Amino acid sequence: MSLLGNLLIPAVLFFALGFLARLVKSDLRMPPDLAKMLSIYLLVAIGLHGGFALGKAELAMAFSAVLWAIVLGFALPLVGYALLLATRRVDPLNAAAIAAHYGSVSAGTFITAIAYLDNAGVEYESYPLIMLAVMESPAIIVGLLLASWSRQKLLATAPVAGAAGAVMNNGGDRQLARLLHDAFTNGSVMLLIGSMVIGAVSRPSAMEKLFPFVDEIFMGVLCLFLLEMGMEAARRIGEFRKIGVVLVSFGVMMPLVGALFGILVGQWVLGFGVGGTTLVAVLGASASYIAVPPAMRLAVPEANPSFYLTLSLGITFPFNVVVGIPLYHFLATLFAAA
Amino acid sequence: MSLLGNLLIPAVLFFALGFLARLVKSDLRMPPDLAKMLSIYLLVAIGLHGGFALGKAELAMAFSAVLWAIVLGFALPLVGYALLLATRRVDPLNAAAIAAHYGSVSAGTFITAIAYLDNAGVEYESYPLIMLAVMESPAIIVGLLLASWSRQKLLATAPVAGAAGAVMNNGGDRQLARLLHDAFTNGSVMLLIGSMVIGAVSRPSAMEKLFPFVDEIFMGVLCLFLLEMGMEAARRIGEFRKIGVVLVSFGVMMPLVGALFGILVGQWVLGFGVGGTTLVAVLGASASYIAVPPAMRLAVPEANPSFYLTLSLGITFPFNVVVGIPLYHFLATLFAAA
Amino acid sequence: MSLLGNLLIPAVLFFALGFLARLVKSDLRMPPDLAKMLSIYLLVAIGLHGGFALGKAELAMAFSAVLWAIVLGFALPLVGYALLLATRRVDPLNAAAIAAHYGSVSAGTFITAIAYLDNAGVEYESYPLIMLAVMESPAIIVGLLLASWSRQKLLATAPVAGAAGAVMNNGGDRQLARLLHDAFTNGSVMLLIGSMVIGAVSRPSAMEKLFPFVDEIFMGVLCLFLLEMGMEAARRIGEFRKIGVVLVSFGVMMPLVGALFGILVGQWVLGFGVGGTTLVAVLGASASYIAVPPAMRLAVPEANPSFYLTLSLGITFPFNVVVGIPLYHFLATLFAAA
Amino acid sequence: MHELVPEKLVTIIANDVFEDKLVAIVRRQKASGYTIVRARGAGSSGEQSGMLDIDTNIKFHVIIPVQGLSGLLDELRGLKRRGYNMTVFVSDVSVLVS
Amino acid sequence: MHELVPEKLVTIIANDVFEDKLVAIVRRQKASGYTIVRARGAGSSGEQSGMLDIDTNIKFHVIIPVQGLSGLLDELRGLKRRGYNMTVFVSDVSVLVS
């Protein structure tokens, strides 16, 4: 399926429709909780579906996938942090906060990729779904460590510690423990892993009764979800000017770097087929806009939310949905042929 | 299918249930965003469905349908305005605001008519759906022109212009440009036309995956939507007394006039069958309660919202859903036989 | 199907997932109106389904079921009231308010029981559904009478009447009339009975179009609903300590008493099979958390909502969903064999 | 010059089952209107999480002329005495009359 | 010591179609921001049940320095004069700075 083919998938077209509606300043408004409801449905549906498939999977392979998901989750924020500091457009704390987003993943992008593969008739392994669940959290931890390390460097260079110093001292370990807790009990992680477990342990006869809900209306719900995400992405483009062209291009380059890491892991390390490799590339390429932003707001209040939200939601998400997914599929096909 | 047959359609019965629940002052309350969510679904579903059908339609015919939709949209508010002034119960500004509602359309009524025809096993053309999308806007423009003209007349007769004069002068063209923009980028228009385009351009294999969502749960969603609309219609009947019997009867007569115009256009001009003609009659008969009220509130603040909301939502909508649709179907059958 | 089998039904597992998410203090949050929307769907779906089945039912039997539902609804609060006073942990007004909850029913529990029986392949009569609709209200009336009687007793023993006395005198009959009205026009009662009537009178061809909505996505919606109810149940466990072990054990014992009454009525009086008897047991065992709490808050403001909400939602609901339903099924099987 | 008229803003925070009672009081007191906002919170009667119908609060606002305050508070105090849990407070506002 | 700066809180209750107009005014008046809460209610223009797009209110709050009040009220009064139904009132607040 070509790039143009991708653009004619209804889900992607609905994304474009939402984007357009905001661009022309339409008064189209979605109820504030609709996106949240739709994404709860999508997580549960994909979790049940994948969990059912995983019930028949190899344990060793699953374990290996989890391991490499963690490796990706730890490695990508470090790469992102280094790149961001190299641009000299953001201070270390903002760099840490942004990098954490790129080490984590976007379930919306992943689900769109699944729709793309289904449409193109490409088979894929079910292991990348566990990787999706696993990869939400490690990047948060790396981001926090990077932030804390940056803060200490700032303190060292600016000896008039003041308030920031107080945070480090009185916060410290207790704060880290809390943030680790938050990372692992994150709502979408629990929903996804919980649904996977339920899908894996439930009796097939019981699962059958769930399939009309899980399968048949899935595409329609995804369309509505992407309609709204298109509107939200477009809402951010006013901020592009504040952010500057260098950061904007980071929002396009970093997904490519992440996708390459993903392809290497998917194809060479885990030995997935083209479909599975594409999905791992999408995991590498996508940036979180659900789990990571609140964590950064709470733990790195010095960072400017406009930066990480605009990059993740306004640039990387549309890029991946429209250009990235077919591109990663194309690259995965190339690598597989090589 | 007789009138009684119509009353036994579940969707209409749910409308009655909602109406009854408010009449007996039940504490049944719907979440405030439910109606909005259901109507987003209904617009998208009907748009995708119709767009898919239109993909195979004749261009010349579609063009002709659009043209006549615009004619209806411009003509009906003028008729309504004249009738309203003849009643001598409202001043020209209120007349303009009310008339705009009757030139526009109600997607909820149209969708109920589709459900009625499906139930009765009557075939219908897909062109009326484009007419639905097209007819949302022209009446808004006519309404605004009528209002602006009435305002000028009021100023001429009352030379102490004051604030109202200021509006005309400082607002004028810029305001009209903005209102035209608003009319064409109206949220429900964009959603409907966007979904139609997506339905038309998407590959059939992709559309197939959407059909369980678009088709199978459609009737159920319509039932819930009409349940809520029944409650909202009944909420207005307290206002009947304030509005007076003359205006209330306008709310019943004007749909009949609109339906006749619609039947003439559908049957004689466009040459539709009984089903398609019924749908055009419904377009003529129905009054907007989504797109037009906010436009009038913004642009004709002098008009009293109680008037147009009570007429459109409290009288014309229930009349059309319960009595109008089967009646227009009956009339369309008569005319077709003639 | 064993108890363990029940625990592996997806719906029950989602309840456990929601419970767990709150226990580990996950930041998983559901949109505030989701539970309400899902329960509107569940009531309508079960009403349509049952009404369609009831269209073919015997009138005499239906009448008998209604009668015995009323008997249960009047008898159970009296039993509960006596038990509660015997514990000496609550004053008579709190006892009246709590008892009313146990005489009424929980639609959520009933629907979960239906899912359980469907999963286990057990047939059941459709009469218990009418009983569900009928049993929401009588217990409210008994509760109010008990409260009013307790208030009078309190006044008699404490002659310094004051404010409480004023309520009795100025409120009195008018208040009772209003509360009777409220009990019978209760939102969920109207929704359920209305949907049953619509299901019964609609033509089969029209109902067929509703079945994908009513049947196929039912299980999935129930899963999401129980996910949220699990979270709400767990939210209450902080209150256990305030309530004390005696009341907590009332929340487990009273359902058993109610279930026994239900089994006797279902099996011996009405002659239902194992499935139908299990459902009547569930009606007896379950406690209201939708219709009764607001009624008690309005009419018995002296009672502490923490008591009745914690008991009904935090203890009895989880107990019934996880342990009760399979237990009552087991008991119904025993009695049927006896 | 703006016409800013000093009036009283009475705010009532309570479970939303009391809404009809509060509207009735406001009508009896001939206030020109009222405004309701959905809320959640916690107080002496426990947490009101706003997730279920049974634990949602409302913030109910009424603007009334100074001379109407006493009658309104009388009715509200009556409710509170009869056991209805609610938080009631009054603030000074200047209302723009155009 | 806390830096509590006395400012003015202007609250506007109106149908939500006016939101864009109000935001534009606030921007023109160079307020540092605004806050919007969804509301329902009743007033001279009938009940706003909050159930449909067409009858939902907003409660719109702006905190402005005392010297900015007059300009803001001028614009709001202008709207009211042109027939826009809205309830506008001003209260005194102390804003925490630092």
Add this chain to the structure above:
Amino acid sequence: MHELVPEKLVTIIANDVFEDKLVAIVRRQKASGYTIVRARGAGSSGEQSGMLDIDTNIKFHVIIPVQGLSGLLDELRGLKRRGYNMTVFVSDVSVLVS
């Protein structure tokens, strides 16, 4: 006569991820409760459209006795100093006690 006790109403407008932090502060300061309303808006940290979890605000209200104000503001000022964006203001209210 009505018992109207003068107290302070502290209002905090912030992103809703801070809710737990604010509840913890209020509990530490032994306030009798709090009330939360969902909001959206704009300020120095950009627009909060209220459409996604990540850009929803809350309006958080606490009524406290006058003598409790200082302790509460100290904690809030601490948060603001550490970089947490929030709008905090205090108003005078008279709370109905009986």
